[in-house]
Amino acid sequence: MNGIDFSELVEMINVFRVYVGRANVWEQLVAFGVVVFAAVFLTGLLDWLFFRPLSQLIARSRWGIWTGRTLSFLFNLVRAVAFPVLGILLVQALVGYRESLDQLTGLIERLQTIFSTIIIFEVLITALNANFDEEQARRFNRRLLFPLLVVVVSAQALNHLVDIRRMASIVVASIFDSPLTLGAILLATFGLYFYTDAINALQTFILNIITRFTNADPGAAEATLTLLRYALILVGILFVLSQFNLNPTTLAAVTGGLSVGVGFGLREILSNFISGILLLLERSLHPGDVIELDGELAVVENLSIRATTLRTLSNVELVVPNQTFFTSSFKTYTGSDRTVGVFIRIKTDCVIEPPAVMNLLCNAALDHEDVLPSPSPSAQILEYANNEAIFQLAFWIDNPLNSARISSEVKTRIWHALKENNVALPFPEVELHFEKLVQTLAAVLPNTDGAGTA
């Protein structure tokens, strides 16, 4: 890599110095700042006087679902755009005032585009809040929309002071005789960040639509979309690489270096990467699947290219490298069929005939709303022992995660059913024989009736 040439950048900084050293530029910036503060103040006032009371009123009102949602959306929208709209109105007033004094207004008018941009983002954010759950909306705001807004607004502001296109074309370094421009670096960092996040958001958006409006299997849809997402990200990365203007010799050198790195240090990462692709292609694992790994039941939360995220019943997230699913066995309860059998062993006394008991057991299971009617519950007698009969009840549920709860509830129902039909749940019977002890005691103890033995 050659030395970095900052001369172009220094010249642009000097131009920037020329601009910000000017009284009329400074006047316009201060005037714009005053507009912003005034807009903030007025928005706060408006919020306090109008929006908050109205918000409470809407919350207390009893509307139909759709009317309520529409009103709520419109209210949130108006509330969200209040600041930028007030900003634009104030800017217009300021421009009119300065024009009447024959003062320059171009910068103020151009900065007005910032308010317009904020309006667009506010509409997007409001739509996001209305259509996604709170956690998703928060994530999109935090990771995508807000950073994007900061970048766009900063670029808009800077574009008036420096020529952004020229800035992007500044060559900051040379890699193997290929010029590396500032624009390419920004594209590879900010550009790629926003691109991948936008793809993620798009995936979630499409998935939401699929799950809401179609009967498609959400897990399969998510797996397909995940695969598509990685393909699009790969296209993005290739595009960014193309912006680096690497010549074929350079590319060969870089690829050669990478292959050595892959051969040694990156072997595990590559293995997980390929395993991830295979998992998605084979569709042997979907988000939402219930699996048992190392004896622990967990739900597949997310399939990514390197690792799979599982959530256990105790709400702990497990991040499992993808190759684990190819190098060790795991049990899946939802592979091709989500139906899972639950087996309960019951001991009763032998008072009632076994068919009657089996009938009671099956009915107790069938009465439970989460027990599937088909396949129907069945009961068998396993053995007789110690004046008791041992039965096994088998029934089917469609959510393995609920097996413990349903099992417990069915057992409770069985207890009540048996009690109503006078069937006892036998306690273990133990006969104690004290013959030797009595003889010994009789020998050593004096006669209790006063005669004694000694």
Add this chain to the structure above:
Amino acid sequence: MYHSRSKFPSIIIVLVLFFGLSACQSGGSSIATTPILVWHQYTTAAEEAMVKEIFADYSEQNPNVNVIVEAAPESLDRYDGQVGAGLGPDILVGGVSDILYEGNYLGYWQDLGSYDVDLDFLLPGIDAMLEAEGELYALPYAATTTVLFYNKETVDLPAQDLDQLLSAANEGWRIGIPFNAYRALWGIRAFNSELIGADGSLRPDQAFEEWLVWIKRAQNQPTVFIDDSMQFVGGQTVLDKLFTDGKLDYLIGTSDLLPDFLATLGEDAVGAAKLPAGVNGATQVPPELEGIAISTSTANLEIALDLLHHITDIKAQRILARSRIGRVPVHRDVFIDERLDPLEAAIQQQLDQAWIMPISLVDINHPIYIAGDRVYFGVLSGKVSPAEAGKVWLEELAALEAEEADSMPGEEGSQQP
């Protein structure tokens, strides 16, 4: 529910503070050099090199001043936006008519008349072209004019007058004549017409009719190419392209085409001469002045004024004279020797015969020329006879002015002169 609303004002406040702090830093700068921004409107490398050389010379003499020379934005929107926002240059170097009529009425440029600017160095008559509305917005330092270019590989001695030019066409020389109302002003003066008065009024006369009769005769020559469209293809008009391709022997064109012709045809093939003489001797043409204007936004007025003097002093004017970009100095003491540089000398000789007209009339977008284009097209196509052309021109101009008045009700007071 998540609200990021409160963050938006903070972004703007941070930006304003950022610019403010930058301004404070600049105001109390500990950096030794003062940056000053110059925009120029040139497009070729030779032109840009000339401007940079002149300002580099200034920086050498004044090491505490960092003159940043940049090309003005090509996009008119960006240009207007930047200058109108106070984010234009401290100094603009470019066409005087552009500086005056695309910016002065918006208050972009300083009235140099209030700074005791010396105009005595100018060629005689040039100073009469500078003022607009009683104010001086630019100081000229260079001029372009219209000359007769010829191909030295085919033409030994260029035509000296209009009759010789027609005779050359008769003999098979290929001649290109741009023919719209602005580019063919030379023809009006070649016949000594007083068609356009100093006050911008149209006065059709017999001489104007004779000029049109001459152009109709030329049109009948198979080797005369008359272009009334002036459409640009790949940055060149059709006639310019024919000349650079060696398919024309003569071309009447503006002197700023010289760098292009030299670059494509080579030094040995390009010749330039004064325009063919008219009925009463030398043919006059209004020069287009290039000058320097100072922004009303500048924070370094003294340096800007100093640069103004620098670019018009005799040393900088000599740099311009030897730059061979088809512009000649407007300094009366800079003489280009024909033996050393016949091309630039021919341009300077043509400039000596300048048709002095108010700067408001040296604007290709003036309604007179827009109306005139329709008349010239009518003459070439035979729809308008040379005898009735003057009358039609007056009617077209009146109709155009009526259209403009209708389209801008209540704005008459703010119209350009």
